[in-house]
Amino acid sequence: SRSIRLAAIPGDGIGPEVVAEGLKVLDAVAPAHDLSFEQTEYDLGAARYHRTGEVLPDSVLAELRDQDVILLGAIGDPSVPSGLLERGLLLRTRFEFDHYANLRPVKLLPGATSPLAGVGPDDIDMLVVREGTESLYAGTGGVIRKGTPHEIATQESVNTAFGVERVIRYAFEQAAARPRKKLTLVHKDNVLAYAGDLYQRTLKRVGEEYPQVETDYCHVDAATMFFVNQPQRFDVIVTDNLFGDIITDIGAAVAGGIGLAASGNVNPDGTAPSMFEPVHGSAPDIAGQGKADPTATILSVVMLLDHLGEDAAARRVESAVAEDLIERGGAGVRSTAQIGDAIAKRVAG
Amino acid sequence: SRSIRLAAIPGDGIGPEVVAEGLKVLDAVAPAHDLSFEQTEYDLGAARYHRTGEVLPDSVLAELRDQDVILLGAIGDPSVPSGLLERGLLLRTRFEFDHYANLRPVKLLPGATSPLAGVGPDDIDMLVVREGTESLYAGTGGVIRKGTPHEIATQESVNTAFGVERVIRYAFEQAAARPRKKLTLVHKDNVLAYAGDLYQRTLKRVGEEYPQVETDYCHVDAATMFFVNQPQRFDVIVTDNLFGDIITDIGAAVAGGIGLAASGNVNPDGTAPSMFEPVHGSAPDIAGQGKADPTATILSVVMLLDHLGEDAAARRVESAVAEDLIERGGAGVRSTAQIGDAIAKRVAG
Ligand SMILES: CC(C)[C@H](C(=O)O)[C@@H](O)C(=O)O
Numbered sequence: 001s002r003s004i005r006l007a008a009i010p011g012d013g014i015g016p017e018v019v020a021e022g023l024k025v026l027d028a029v030a031p032a033h034d035l036s037f038e039q040t041e042y043d044l045g046a047a048r049y050h051r052t053g054e055v056l057p058d059s060v061l062a063e064l065r066d067q068d069v070i071l072l073g074a075i076g077d078p079s080v081p082s083g084l085l086e087r088g089l090l091l092r093t094r095f096e097f098d099h100y101a102n103l104r105p106v107k108l109l110p111g112a113t114s115p116l117a118g119v120g121p122d123d124i125d126m127l128v129v130r131e132g133t134e135s136l137y138a139g140t141g142g143v144i145r146k147g148t149p150h151e152i153a154t155q156e157s158v159n160t161a162f163g164v165e166r167v168i169r170y171a172f173e174q175a176a177a178r179p180r181k182k183l184t185l186v187h188k189d190n191v192l193a194y195a196g197d198l199y200q201r202t203l204k205r206v207g208e209e210y211p212q213v214e215t216d217y218c219h220v221d222a223a224t225m226f227f228v229n230q231p232q233r234f235d236v237i238v239t240d241n242l243f244g245d246i247i248t249d250i251g252a253a254v255a256g257g258i259g260l261a262a263s264g265n266v267n268p269d270g271t272a273p274s275m276f277e278p279v280h281g282s283a284p285d286i287a288g289q290g291k292a293d294p295t296a297t298i299l300s301v302v303m304l305l306d307h308l309g310e311d312a313a314a315r316r317v318e319s320a321v322a323e324d325l326i327e328r329g330g331a332g333v334r335s336t337a338q339i340g341d342a343i344a345k346r347v348a349g
Numbered sequence: 350s351r352s353i354r355l356a357a358i359p360g361d362g363i364g365p366e367v368v369a370e371g372l373k374v375l376d377a378v379a380p381a382h383d384l385s386f387e388q389t390e391y392d393l394g395a396a397r398y399h400r401t402g403e404v405l406p407d408s409v410l411a412e413l414r415d416q417d418v419i420l421l422g423a424i425g426d427p428s429v430p431s432g433l434l435e436r437g438l439l440l441r442t443r444f445e446f447d448h449y450a451n452l453r454p455v456k457l458l459p460g461a462t463s464p465l466a467g468v469g470p471d472d473i474d475m476l477v478v479r480e481g482t483e484s485l486y487a488g489t490g491g492v493i494r495k496g497t498p499h500e501i502a503t504q505e506s507v508n509t510a511f512g513v514e515r516v517i518r519y520a521f522e523q524a525a526a527r528p529r530k531k532l533t534l535v536h537k538d539n540v541l542a543y544a545g546d547l548y549q550r551t552l553k554r555v556g557e558e559y560p561q562v563e564t565d566y567c568h569v570d571a572a573t574m575f576f577v578n579q580p581q582r583f584d585v586i587v588t589d590n591l592f593g594d595i596i597t598d599i600g601a602a603v604a605g606g607i608g609l610a611a612s613g614n615v616n617p618d619g620t621a622p623s624m625f626e627p628v629h630g631s632a633p634d635i636a637g638q639g640k641a642d643p644t645a646t647i648l649s650v651v652m653l654l655d656h657l658g659e660d661a662a663a664r665r666v667e668s669a670v671a672e673d674l675i676e677r678g679g680a681g682v683r684s685t686a687q688i689g690d691a692i693a694k695r696v697a698g
């Protein structure tokens with residue numbers, strides 16, 4: 001049997017509840033595919049920060065680096081200054097482990113309901129490849145004269161040929177493997193002239209190696225509009241870290257809600273473990289009540305299995321989710337664990 | 350009669366077509382309200398650029414400064430490098446004339462159709478106050494080692510206490526004058542720590558002067574989602590230049606489409622003329638075909654009249670648009686001029 005080291009970081013708020021269901025489904029699918037997951041749970045997030053002042057100790061980062069994959073719940077709590085855990089734990093992991101391809105499928109599954117009138121599964125089927133290690137997320141910037149009428153606060157978007165090329169190349173590979181073979185660059189090159197130009201030139205240059213892929217460009221503001229009124233327009237999208245953050249939340253909204261949106265922070269070179277997580281946050285308002293939908297986490301487990309090359313296991317979990325979604329309408333209100341149980345049962349049976 | 354100097358900048362693509370209808374409606378409303386508009390048309394945009402190499406000569410800028418108000422169509426054409434006209438003409442005017450309050454109502458009018466299922470006019474009624482003179486739009490940044498594998502392209506977001514405070518104060522005034530009295534700051538303070546903190550601290554400090562206004566914070570990514578599935582959540586929104594650009598396009602999409610979205614680039618201190626323009630772009634693909642909807646421009650004329658303090662005239666045009674929208678369903682496909690004619694007729698009659 002193939003043994004896989006998996007780190008689980010349940011995190012804050014609803015994180016532990018949804019991760020528990022993700023692991024339940026993973027345990028259900030493993031035996032039939034001869035997989036065994038050596039799971040280590042890492043206690044990181046608000047509680048640890050309050051107890052010890054630690055966000056992500058270097059020793060923990062080193063242990064995580066030794067894992068094959070990471071499953072993350074959600075990070076962030078109102079009791080901690082905004083951004084402290086997000087930057088110190090989530091973004092630090094993405095940067096340290098070079099998760100340059102942040103994969104976010106935007107796909108309306110049969111059974112899921114889009115808030116858009118008259119839109120069905122055939123209309124929304126895209127993959128957003130969000131750059132994960134640069135742009136405004138670099139964290140550079142600063143403040144002078146803080147608290148005075150002369151305060152100036154700056155933030156810097158840092159974009160490198162190295163970083164832009166590798167994510168665009170990755171996106172071309174994804175587009176080439178899909179039936180429509182279309183890649184749209186989403187940026188704002190009419191305002192962000194330097195960064196936009198680097199993305200545009202790179203798209204053009206790398207695109208010469210992929211003549212079978214049709215390329216297209218769309219300003220980020222127009223793209224958000226098209227997500228709502230012409231989602232059919234998109235197949236694969238490549239975009240920078242900040243624009244990717246924003247458009248994938250609209251993507252989640254139009255494709256059935258944030259309860260279904262999965263993601264993978266992928267290091268395609270395999271130099272460090274990739275990390276899978278639902279797109280949603282820690283939702284402290286509903287934490288501990290069994291109200292969170294674990295489906296986004298379970299779909300992140302599907303991405304995790306795909307990343308491991310465990311195609312058969314991935315398809316099995318995916319089908320179980322699809323069946324559950326289709327019957328969901330008649331199922332009444334279920335708790336987080338009931339949804340996880342139902343999907344795990346389908347997977348096992 | 351009150352004489353008002355108005356500069357019209359029709360611009361590119363569908364700009365001239367929609368501005369013609371805006372002016373038609375303005376001419377129709379003027380007599381009954383004892384207004385006379387001294388109109389000067391400025392030939393700026395792609396055609397002039399190709400003819401003379403000029404984008405916005407200083408002499409033209411000086412003439413514009415002498416006007417009372419500006420009505421702009423749209424700027425940008427594929428024959429000109431992306432951003433050249435946008436930055437040199439549109440953004441330059443916003444910056445030179447200190448248009449720090451970019452007002453963008455997001456309101457579902459009766460008769461307009463939202464792409465969101467089950468959503469009616471009571472559900473979408475917000476005002477976005479977008480900062481117009483700072484953040485990533487400052488244009489600072491640069492590139493080194495261009496065209497090499499070691500290229501680095503940066504963009505800087507510049508945010509000042511001066512700039513942030515005045516727009517937040519303006520937004521509080523707007524919120525205080527509306528029935529719900531709610532102001533939401535939209536930002537990304539968990540990632541853009543310096544700028545986000547400046548916005549948050551300023552909201553809190555200025556908010557002490559407006560105890561009657563309820564304040565709230567929402568990350569930009571979550572906000573885009575709420576625009577789609579909980580638009581009721583918002584009343585007045587204040588946000589930075591880039592986030593405002595993005596969320597108002599989604600706002601336009603959910604509130605009946607970009608053909609209806611109006612905006613004002615307002616200098617609240619009156620030190621330079623304010624500029625009104627539809628949110629849509631130049632749409633070169635449909636230019637010259639009479640297909641563009643001039644309603645966004647006509648609603649921008651409503652904002653222009655309000656800005657001039659001509660409340661009665663503004664309400665008259667607004668009602669004419671509202672009536673036209675309600676009857677639009679039965680009106681069949683109309684040309685740009687036919688829509689303008691219909692609204693002008695209602696205004697005059
Ligand atoms: C929590 C936050 C830092 C994060 C991001 O901005 O990337 C989140 O919104 C996401 O999309 O994963």
Ligand SMILES: CC(C)[C@H](C(=O)O)[C@@H](O)C(=O)O
Nearest residue numbers: 190191221435436439594628
């Ligand atoms: C044309 C472009 C520079 C402009 C902007 O980004 O502000 C437009 O999108 C807008 O919203 O008015």
